Amino acid sequence: MKPCSTNRKPIAWLALGVLNAHQERSLRVHLESCAGCRQYLEAISSVKEQLGATEIRSDIATSESFHQKVVATLRAEGSA
Numbered sequence: 001m002k003p004c005s006t007n008r009k010p011i012a013w014l015a016l017g018v019l020n021a022h023q024e025r026s027l028r029v030h031l032e033s034c035a036g037c038r039q040y041l042e043a044i045s046s047v048k049e050q051l052g053a054t055e056i057r058s059d060i061a062t063s064e065s066f067h068q069k070v071v072a073t074l075r076a077e078g079s080a
Contacts, residue, residue, distance in 0.1 A: 003040035011037060015044040
């Protein structure tokens with residue numbers, strides 16, 4: 001099952017714990033009746049936990065072009 005397209009970002013924000021109380025309540029009400037969105041929340045929450053458990057290494061260096069691509073992608077998403 002797929003999540004509702006309008007709820008993908010809010011579900012990610014819920015998993016990160018950054019929604020305000022009203023937004024969280026509204027989304028949790030929706031999650032009670034939408035299996036696709038519940039599954040998406042479970043998947044996003046799992047990824048968040050795995051990333052949080054990952055060892056942070058300081059010996060890995062990235063190129064300038066990598067940073068430029070990341071910034072360009074973020075800007076493109078922000079304007080969409």
